[in-house]
Amino acid sequence: MCGAKDMWQSTSSDGRRVTIDERRAMIVEEVNRRSSIQVTDICERFGVSEVTARNDLDKLEKGGKLRRTHGGAVSISRTITVSYPDQRMNINVEAKRAVAQKAAEFVSNGDSLLIDTGTTTFEFVNTLYDKRNITIVTSDLSIATFADSNLPHADVMLLGGALRKNHRYMTGSITNEILGRLHLDKAFVATDSFHEEYGFTTEYTGNADVKRLMLRRARERFMIMDASKVRPPSFIQFATICDFDTVITDYDPEGVIARSIADNGAHAHLIEARPDGFTADTAADEVGEFEVGRQATRHVGRVM
Numbered sequence: 001m002c003g004a005k006d007m008w009q010s011t012s013s014d015g016r017r018v019t020i021d022e023r024r025a026m027i028v029e030e031v032n033r034r035s036s037i038q039v040t041d042i043c044e045r046f047g048v049s050e051v052t053a054r055n056d057l058d059k060l061e062k063g064g065k066l067r068r069t070h071g072g073a074v075s076i077s078r079t080i081t082v083s084y085p086d087q088r089m090n091i092n093v094e095a096k097r098a099v100a101q102k103a104a105e106f107v108s109n110g111d112s113l114l115i116d117t118g119t120t121t122f123e124f125v126n127t128l129y130d131k132r133n134i135t136i137v138t139s140d141l142s143i144a145t146f147a148d149s150n151l152p153h154a155d156v157m158l159l160g161g162a163l164r165k166n167h168r169y170m171t172g173s174i175t176n177e178i179l180g181r182l183h184l185d186k187a188f189v190a191t192d193s194f195h196e197e198y199g200f201t202t203e204y205t206g207n208a209d210v211k212r213l214m215l216r217r218a219r220e221r222f223m224i225m226d227a228s229k230v231r232p233p234s235f236i237q238f239a240t241i242c243d244f245d246t247v248i249t250d251y252d253p254e255g256v257i258a259r260s261i262a263d264n265g266a267h268a269h270l271i272e273a274r275p276d277g278f279t280a281d282t283a284a285d286e287v288g289e290f291e292v293g294r295q296a297t298r299h300v301g302r303v304m
Contacts, residue, residue: 018046020056023046023048023056024056024059024060024065026045027042027056027057027060027066028060028065028066031066031073031074031075032075034075035074035075035149036069036072036073036074036075036149036150037072037073037074038071038072039053039054039057039071039072040071041072042056042057057072057073060073061073064076069126069129069150070126070127070128070129070130071129071130072150074146074150091119091228092226092228094275094276095226095227095228095250095275096119096120096123096226097123097275098250098273098274098275098276099120099123099124099224099225099226099248099249099250099273100120100123100124100126100127100224101127101273102248102271102273103124103127103188103222103224103248104124104127104128104131106186106220106222106246107128107131107134107186108131109131109132109133109134110132110133110134111131111134111135111185111186112134112135112137112184112185112186113134113135113136113137113184113185113186113187113188114137114138114182114184114186114187114188114189114214114217114218115136115137115138115140115143115187115188116138116139116140116187116188116189116190116210116211116214117138117139117140117143117167117168117169117190117207118140118190118191119190120190120224120225120226121140121143121188121189121190121224122140122142122143122146124188124224125143125146125147125151126146126150128147128151128154129150129151131151131153131154132153133153134151134153134154134155135154135155135156135157135184136151136154136155136156136157137157137159137182137184138156138157138158138159139158139159139161139169139170139171139175139210140168140169140170141158141163141168141169141170142168144156144157144158158170159175159178159179159210160174160175160178161173161174161175161176161178162174162175162206164204164206164207169207169210170210171204171206171207171209171210172206175210176209176210176213179210179213179214179217180213180217182217183217183219184217184218184219185218185219185220186218186219186220186221186222187214187215187217187218187220187221187222188222188224189211189214189215189221189222189223189224189239189244190223190224190225191223191225191229191238191239192229192234193229193230193231193232193233193234194225194229194230194231194256194257195230195231195232195233196256196259196260196263197233198233198237199237199239199240199241200223200237200238200239200240200241200243201233201234201235201236201237201238202234202235202236202238203234203235203236204235204236205235205236207238208236208237208238209238211238211239212238212239215239215243215244220245220246221243221244221245221246222244222245222246222247222248223239223244223246223247223248224248224249225247225248225249226249226250227249227250227251227252227253229249230252230253230256230257240264240266241257241260241261241264241266241268242264242265242266242267242268244266244268245267245268245269246268246269246270246271247261247268247269247270247271248271248273249270249271249272249273250272250273250274250275251272251274252270252272257270258270
């Protein structure tokens, strides 16, 4: 059952039924106080249906008041900082969510998961609320903190190591040593770029080392990426198409990924998870949005 009414600090002073605007204002106040909220909490507090509660959260998210998660929402003002600059979380959101939701279909109750750092993997963790008895191992502080706070049926292990300056993920010899001792069911890895000739690349060597080890320590290996990542290579390669069992994307621009699988004789299975309302114009906008975001956060690769 959802939380009791006394969990809410805001109440109508005269006992009258609140208006829609008042209800939504109270939801925002409460999610900011508690950091997160569930649909069932809203139903219990206001006596509304789940459809109405979800609609309230959708409207508030569109207004920039909170961020939706599976089964509820989290505060924007108190939310944990993600591993990339905040504006990257707002690039190609629908595509990333479609990819994340498809990836979640490959997670079974009881699975142990290696989850890479990144905005798409963060969206992926948001979809795991209903999974039971899963174990999440990650180098990303934001993912670990979110999973611990919002996934009641998940055990979370945060890899130790050196915290990259101005980012929220671990790298280095300690991280690599711990990873080398683990054996997990599935790895879900993200990328900065995919190119037919150069494979999967990232802009930081320490992160590349962690990604390589994640792929080695998992029985099944998944790449989750939106189509904007099909572009010229970043600083350093960490994998080829042959290193993955499954590649999940919202769409495959000009058949680049499928061609790479065929040309390299890879066994990878390509899955396209197109978001609702996907069109050719959407695809063009997605690439354009990524370039704007990349220019805003451009930096050179660094050797650890």
